[in-house]
Amino acid sequence: MFIKILHTESSPGWGGQENRILNESIGLQKLGAKVYILCQPESKLAEKAREAGIEVFTSPMRKSYDLKAIYNTARLINKLNIDVVNTHSGKDSYIGGFAGKLSKKTPLIVRTRHLALPITSTFSYKYLSDFVVTVSEYVRQYLIQKGIPEKKVFAVPTGIDLEKFNPGKVKGTLKKELGLNQDTPLIATVAVLRKKKGHHILIA
Structure with a gap:
């Protein structure tokens, strides 16, 4: 018997958070x-997840208290016999959390916090989730300071597929494209241009 997990994501864009959801889903299936x-129609996550062989469902998530979205999500949880609902953003954490509580299946609700930024409300962490996962110990400690019970918050750093960086299997071409020798050290960072990402520190 295998566990059934439903990831929910209301963000339509693509960034580190969505990339983690996709890689985590691929890893869990393995x-x-x-x-x-379950994500927004036309979201990048839906497109990339389908390409990776993950079964995708879409539903508009207009606001945190979207009754239609909550109803549709609860029906999906019951239909698929979901064991764990893993929510990720503000809107879907309310929608997925309420749907899980109202469904006949009553799955375990896990709320993942990806960002090291201030939260506007503790409600989805305290009352709609059974456990909270953070991407770092820093974020874990921040949520605990905000009143989230320590026993329900766990730090799980984002995993990396090392095969993508295996020089025996992946041949890099960037140094050649830049006209650099193969033994020239090359330093790079890939991130949204936001001060908290620390680009200025890298440049300095």
Whole structure:
């Protein structure tokens, strides 16, 4: 018997958060779980997840208290017999959290916090989730300071597929494109241009 997991994501864009959801879903399926993703129509996550062989469902998530979205999500949870609902952003954490509580299946609700930024409300962490996962110990400690019970918050750093960086399998071309020798050290960062990402520190 395998566990059934439903990831929810209301963000239509593509960034580190969505990339983690996708890679986590791929990894969990390799471990034997059945993973589904529920996201906004036309979202980048939907497109990339389908390409990776993840079963995707879409539903408009207009606001945190979107009754139609909550109803549709609860029906999906019951239909798929979901064991764990893993929510990720503000809107879907309310929608997925309420849907899970109202569904006949009553799955375990896990709320993931990806950002090291101030939160506007503790409600989805305290009352709509059974457990909270953070991407770092820093974020974990921040949520605990905000009153989230320590026993329900766990730091799980974002995993990396090392095969993507295996020089025996992946041949880099950037140094050649830049006209650099192969032994020239090359330093780079890939991130949204936001001060908290520390680009200025790297440049300095």
